[in-house]
Amino acid sequence: MSHQLPRENNFEVTSLEELAPMADYSLMNSLNCDPDATPDGVDFRPRQVFSGHYVPVRPTPIETPEYVAHSEGLFRELNFADSLAQFADFIRMFSGDLSLVPEPMSKVGWACGYALSIYGTEYVQQCPFQTGNGYGDGRAISVLEAVINGRRWEMQLKGGGRTPYCRGADGRAVLRSSVREFLAQEHMHALGVPTSRSLSLYVSKTEKVRRPWYSEGSHSRDPDQLISEPVAISTRVAPSFIRVGQLELFGRRARKQEHPGAPEELEQLVLHLIDREYNGVIDQTLATPTKIVMLARAFRSRLASLVANWIRVGYCQGNFNSDNCAAGGFTLDYGPFGFCEVFEPFYQPWTGGGQHFSFLNQPVAAEWNFKSFCSALQPLLNAHEDELAELEEIQEGFPEVMQAELQKMWAAKLGLDAFDAGLFRELMMLMTQTPVDYTVFFRELSSIPDDIGPIEKSFYRSLNQAGGADTDALLKRWSEWLAEWKSRIGIDGDGPGSSGSQFREELSRSMKLVNPKYTMREWFVVPAYQRAADGDYRPLRALQDVLTQPYAEQSNAVEARYYRLKPSELFDLGGFSHYSCSS
Numbered sequence: 031m032s033h034q035l036p037r038e039n040n041f042e043v044t045s046l047e048e049l050a051p052m053a054d055y056s057l058m059n060s061l062n063c064d065p066d067a068t069p070d071g072v073d074f075r076p077r078q079v080f081s082g083h084y085v086p087v088r089p090t091p092i093e094t095p096e097y098v099a100h101s102e103g104l105f106r107e108l109n110f111a112d113s114l115a116q117f118a119d120f121i122r123m124f125s126g127d128l129s130l131v132p133e134p135m136s137k138v139g140w141a142c143g144y145a146l147s148i149y150g151t152e153y154v155q156q157c158p159f160q161t162g163n164g165y166g167d168g169r170a171i172s173v174l175e176a177v178i179n180g181r182r183w184e185m186q187l188k189g190g191g192r193t194p195y196c197r198g199a200d201g202r203a204v205l206r207s208s209v210r211e212f213l214a215q216e217h218m219h220a221l222g223v224p225t226s227r228s229l230s231l232y233v234s235k236t237e238k239v240r241r242p243w244y245s246e247g248s249h250s251r252d253p254d255q256l257i258s259e260p261v262a263i264s265t266r267v268a269p270s271f272i273r274v275g276q277l278e279l280f281g282r283r284a285r286k287q288e289h290p291g292a293p294e295e296l297e298q299l300v301l302h303l304i305d306r307e308y309n310g311v312i313d314q315t316l317a318t319p320t321k322i323v324m325l326a327r328a329f330r331s332r333l334a335s336l337v338a339n340w341i342r343v344g345y346c347q348g349n350f351n352s353d354n355c356a357a358g359g360f361t362l363d364y365g366p367f368g369f370c371e372v373f374e375p376f377y378q379p380w381t382g383g384g385q386h387f388s389f390l391n392q393p394v395a396a397e398w399n400f401k402s403f404c405s406a407l408q409p410l411l412n413a414h415e416d417e418l419a420e421l422e423e424i425q426e427g428f429p430e431v432m433q434a435e436l437q438k439m440w441a442a443k444l445g446l447d448a449f450d451a452g453l454f455r456e457l458m459m460l461m462t463q464t465p466v467d468y469t470v471f472f473r474e475l476s477s478i479p480d481d482i483g484p485i486e487k488s489f490y491r492s493l494n495q496a497g498g499a500d501t502d503a504l505l506k507r508w509s510e511w512l513a514e515w516k517s518r519i520g521i522d523g524d525g526p527g528s529s530g531s532q533f534r535e536e537l538s539r540s541m542k543l544v545n546p547k548y549t550m551r552e553w554f555v556v557p558a559y560q561r562a563a564d565g566d567y568r569p570l571r572a573l574q575d576v577l578t579q580p581y582a583e584q585s586n587a588v589e590a591r592y593y594r595l596k597p598s599e600l601f602d603l604g605g606f607s608h609y610s611c612s613s
């Protein structure tokens with residue numbers, strides 16, 4: 031597949047008219063439209079979509095939209111003027127009204143179907159028709175594909191109204207979950223973790239929907255009341271939104287020979303994925319079976335590196351199903367996620383996620399998603415024995431690749447040249463038994479302290495069951511561990527000003543680029559979305575500022591406010607420590 035690149039913008043985009051010529055809809059132009067679709071995109075009732083890669087859908091605008099925030103970082107990358115985010119035309123488009131967009135922009139968006147596997151097990155029950163043909167983008171609608179500054183981007187509204195995949199739900203996203211996703215995407219990008227990006231966030235001044243949520247101070251596991259919340263539309267941006275689950279939908283259809291065009295639709299989607307996400311990595315002129323093998327290898331390394339990065343920064347996806355796993359190897363779907371504060375290997379903020387999607391179990395969840403990915407590709411290699419064998423080998427090699435990524439990551443977090451199993455094992459025990467704050471601990475360690483004093487800042491003492499002699503024994507183990515660690519990194523206990531001080535400073539600097547100072551703690555986000563619901567967006571924007579520079583020391587005021595352990599009164603509190611799927 032090759033596309034003519036439209037005009038690039040080496041000028042600042044200040045209006046939709048200037049953006050319009052960059053529109054280039056490769057997905058709609060080269061993939062198959064659902065043959066049962068209505069071209070005007072008025073298609074809001076749950077129904078089965080039997081074939082085709084996408085369904086044209088007209089978004090449903092939110093009533094009386096108001097600007098909440100935009101990503102200055104992404105705007106800069108796209109060469110968009112900041113003022114654009116508050117222009118009426120732009121607000122109209124990215125709050126769901128495409129009726130007036132200038133040519134050649136499309137006045138109709140599109141939604142895609144996908145399948146779901148949980149931990150490698152194929153599901154169809156979540157589809158209202160029990161066939162898998164009614165599951166997909168239920169409230170996500172893409173509205174633009176454009177080549178901007180030589181890069182191809184897809185822009186997708188989340189909460190843009192019903193689609194044929196809405197399963198009877200309202201197609202909306204509330205402000206609360208939209209604020210979380212909006213902030214998290216740009217935070218992850220700033221942390222150096224591949225992710226979909228945030229473009230903009232608009233809220234409705236008048237339209238509300240009801241969602242189950244927690245009453246104030248509730249310790250209930252599941253939401254204990256229905257609340258009315260403002261609806262919002264956030265726009266996310268990525269080279270594509272193709273999920274492992276999407277490949278699976280077409281892989282299943284090809285495997286079961288559901289219709290005569292099924293194998294070809296699978297192949298088209300796979301080639302499209304390569305074109306969108308692996309351009310430059312996989313030579314377009316190679317034969318398709320060779321491309322497929324290369325794709326599996328490239329995705330394996332991206333996925334393993336992604337998950338190692340998640341663990342590096344304390345991120346837990348919470349619901350790492352195949353339909354929440356982007357085939358481009360970046361983070362997607364910021365719903366049930368959270369950042370680990372008190373270190374627990376099985377930290378899991380989402381009440382529906384269980385241990386299998388918990389913090390340090392993410393590599394295993396990734397392995398299952400990778401298996402689902404490989405089995406979706408298999409039908410295309412049935413007549414190619416050698417490539418099929420290669421694919422199998424690549425699939426079986428996932429744990430080894432994952433392990434290597436994890437060891438590299440832990441070594442980097444500890445400032446070591448190579449992973450040290452003994453040192454790591456004792457550290458995990460100490461971190462769990464103490465327990466420590468994941469972010470504060472590694473950041474304090476990055477200063478290479480003389481003794482455990484600074485590290486003690488990260489201790490959640492109130493959670494420690496041990497007392498008296500046991501606590502002394504724990505502190506002694508910490509001191510021993512620190513001494514051992516310092517000898518491994520090549521720094522003896524001489525203190526600052528010793529012969530190695532320059533080396534020490536450099537090592538400290540590099541560790542601080544691996545171990546962030548600020549991460550997205552839910553108790554910072556709660557007041558930001560609560561105030562936003564009252565029309566005060568300042569706390570949200572202040573938080574956005576802090577979270578987009580997570581490695582910087584930032585001001586004393588920022589440090590005092592955001593570089594802190596979670597207050598004990600917030601433990602086990604609904605909406606702060608855990609949340610249900612409706613987040």
Ligand SMILES: Nc1ncnc2c1ncn2[C@@H]1O[C@H](COP(=O)(O)OP(=O)(O)OP(=O)(O)O)[C@@H](O)[C@H]1O
Nearest residue numbers: 166167168169170196199200201202354363364365
């Ligand atoms: N309010 C809603 N209306 C229609 N469909 C919905 C709604 N909420 C969730 N869905 C659909 O239910 C499925 C599971 O929801 P989940 O929370 O994983 O996804 P999401 O957060 O909406 O979307 P994404 O994975 O696109 O970020 C998805 O297919 C989603 O589109």
Ligand SMILES: [Mg+2]
Nearest residue numbers: 353354363365
């Ligand atoms: Mg999802």
